[in-house]
Structures are given as structure tokens and as C-alpha cells.
Amino acid sequence: MSKFRSISKVASLQLVLMLGWILIYQTARLLEYSPHASLWYPPAALSFAAMTLLGARAFPAIFLASLLTSFIHYQQYGAAEAVPYFAVTLPSLAHAGSYLLGALLLRILIRTGQVNYSAMLVAYLLLAAAAAFLAAFSGSWSLQYEGVLDNAQRQSIWLGWWIGDLVAILSLSPFIVLLIDKLTANNLATHLPWLLRHGNGPLPDYLLKLFVCLMLLIVSMLIAHQVQAQEITFLILSLSLPTMWLVYTESVWRSFCGLAIISLTIAMLMAQLDLEAFAVIYQFTIAMISVSMLFGTVVPVLQSTNQQLLHSLHTDPLTGVLSRQGFFEQAEMLLAWAAQHKDKICLAVIDLDHFKQVNDVLGHQAGDRVLQEVCQTLSKQLRQQDLIGRFGGDELMLLLPDTAENEAMQLCERLRNSIEQLQIQVLQRHVTVTVGVCEHHPDENFSQLFLRADKTLLNAKKLGRNRVELDINSAVVGS
């Protein structure tokens, strides 16, 4: 049953890819501005994207789709009788083989997991250019071999073929890769997690940015259509500004989708507005915008990576409370605010009693569990504005804004009591904590306050543990 299911899965993948390729091929033909002349060749984008994502599994579908369209093409132009059938396969082999080669190299690079996003983009651009070159070069040679083209024709078309393929790959394949990844639930995200990680902002904002891009390109192409002068067609380069806005502020998925829409609109308007004399300028525009948008996606990826790094720097991985650095940074800000507004603010330093014994008797895992449970119990009873952090080992810290020493003492007594009541499965005995409490003096910085609280804690330990002690200097210094 499962064998049957996997066969039908493979068959449906091949079918969908084939139909998709033929559909894109036929749609692209509608965008030709004169027979066989087009700004780009979108099937190449599907071939490269599908093979990058699915590897050799995509080869049969792409090859067959290309073969089928070649046959139809030859039939239409009456060349089929003159060309031996086996020879008709050569251009399709050249197309599918070239993109498979480029995609396989890219896949090897992705799978090593050693390259960062920017290096991956450079590799993608170079391999896309090389694969498109190979496809155009071998494709045009195979057509000459079949007798469809003579030597002079081959020489005159291969460069345009290369650029047409490359323009389509640069602008469409990033979007197609993400689309196939989503539809097939492929594992791209496991190899390129940073690509799909960061989230989206509000949809209307994205639509506004896309609208600005499309308006600018439509207006510039309409003006070019009216004036029919080369200098005016360069107006379209102003598109680079809103496309950068889009790409710096939106997710990779939305940026690549926007890029595909923008390039499709340029190709459509080119065909409709009688602008074929400026085809090279529009090809250059699509290529330039694609490359700058691709590199632009590095910015939000870097931003989100930075945020994650910052988050992990500021969070204690075991307990989920603030790390020492995170706590100290936020505490400095809260102290400054409290001093400015003449608010009372207290610090409590908490230490687990005889925690070493838990580790020694029950092991470190049990010790970890105790630390987690204690932190959870404390966090649940704090207000939103309170800070909780782990200084290190079994020592925790609480910063309590807008709280006087007597209120802090009451709260800490309540917390001590609730920890003593904790039923922790791995433990045979109760966990207890000792707490040192200090009220902040407006003139002291956080390190000085912490030192006082830590001394108070040591003092409390000497007095017999499982207790809350107030710094005897708090009231004197603070008054």
C-alpha cells in the first residue's frame, strides 16, 4: 500500500511538473513581441528551480515537457519530416541536462551547510549564468546538428538565448523555488532555515509597496511608448528605489513574489506597448533589479539573525529567564528611569539552599529540573514590569520597580514560601531559598546595588538559610 502511495506520489509530481512547464511555455509564447523573440524564457526558470529543489527527480518531467513542446513546435513549422525523431530529443536533452548540472552543483553547495546566505547568492548567480550559457550553447549547436539552423543563424541567436534564459531564471526562479517548496513540503527550510524564518508585516503595507513599484514601471513604460526614445526608456531604472524599499522591509517570500510580478509586468508591457526596439534595456533592467533584490534580501535575513543572536544572548537557555547580561542591561535602564522619576525600586538576589546536594545525589538533570521549576514559580507571581534573571549557577535575581523595601520583603517572603511548598517529582525533600533584598539608592549604579544585595544574601545564609533578609544599610542609604 505504501509502495503504491509512493509510486503515485512520484507520478503526480512528474505530471504536475510537466504540465506546469508546458503551461509556462505556452503562456510565455503569448508574451513574445515577435515570433520566437521574447524578453525572457520562463520555462528555464522552472527547470532550474525544480532541479535545484528536487535534484534529478525533476529531470524526467522537464525533459519530457521540453520534448513534447519541441515535437509540437516542429509539427507546426513543418520541419518534423526533415528531422530524424531521435535528433529532436537533442535540444531537450541540452536544456534539461544543462540545468540539471548547474542545479546539482548548487545542491551540493547547499547541502554542505558551510556557506552563508551571501555566498549562496553569489553561487546561485554564477551557476545560473553558467547553466544558462551551457543550455544556450548546446541547444543552438543541437539545432544546427539537426539542420534546423545553419551556422550563421546559430551564431546570431545563442547570445540572445543565453540572456533570455538568464533573465527569466534571475527574476522567476527564486519565487518558483519557494512555491515548489511550499507545495511539495520539501526540506529546503532545513538546509536554508534563515531563508524562510522571519515573518511578515501587515499585508496592506506590502501591497502598497508593490503598487508603488508597479505604478512606477507602468508609467515609465507608457512614457517610453509615447516618446519612443532610448533615453526615456531608462526611466524604468527608477524602479530600483521602491524595489529596495520592498525587499529591505518584507520577508524573502514576499520579495521574491514581488520580483516575479514586476518582471512579468515588464515582459507583458514590452509585448503590448511596441517597445521591442528597447528590449535589451528592459532585459538589463530585469536582470539588474533581480540581482539587487536578491542581495537586498540579505538585509532582513541579517536583521532577523541579529535579533535571534540578541535574544539568545539575553536569555538563559535552561530556565528561559533573562541571562546575566540581559538582566544587567535592562536593570541599568530601569534604575535610571526610577532615579529620574524618584520611584522606589528594589533588587532581590535569591540562592537555592544546598543545591549542590541535589546535583550530587540525583544528578545534574534533576538539578536542571529544579532550577526550571523554581524559575517558573517565581515568574508566575511577578508583575509584568518586574525583571527576573539568572546570575549563574543556582543564583537568581529579581528587580522590582515601583516597590519599596517593605513591599519587596513581603513579596520575597511570599515567593520563599511558595518555593518551599513546591512538589518537585524528582526530589524527596523540599527546595528552599535564601533571599537578600536591597532598596536602590538614586546615586548608586546597578553593580553597587547588586554588591549590597549579594552581601545581604551571604549574611542571610550565615544566619541559617531559608529566609529573606533586608540590607541593613538600605533604609540608611536610601533615606
Ligand SMILES: Nc1nc2c(ncn2[C@@H]2O[C@H](COP(=O)(O)OP(=O)(O)OP(=O)(O)O)[C@@H](O)[C@H]2O)c(=O)[nH]1
Ligand atoms: N544542575 C545544574 N547545576 C548547576 C548549574 N549551574 C551550577 N550548578 C551547580 O550548582 C551548585 C552550586 O553549589 P554551591 O554554590 O556550593 O551552592 P549550594 O550547594 O546551594 O550551597 P549553599 O548556596 O551554600 O546553600 C554546584 O554544584 C554547581 O555545579 C546548572 O546549570 N545546572
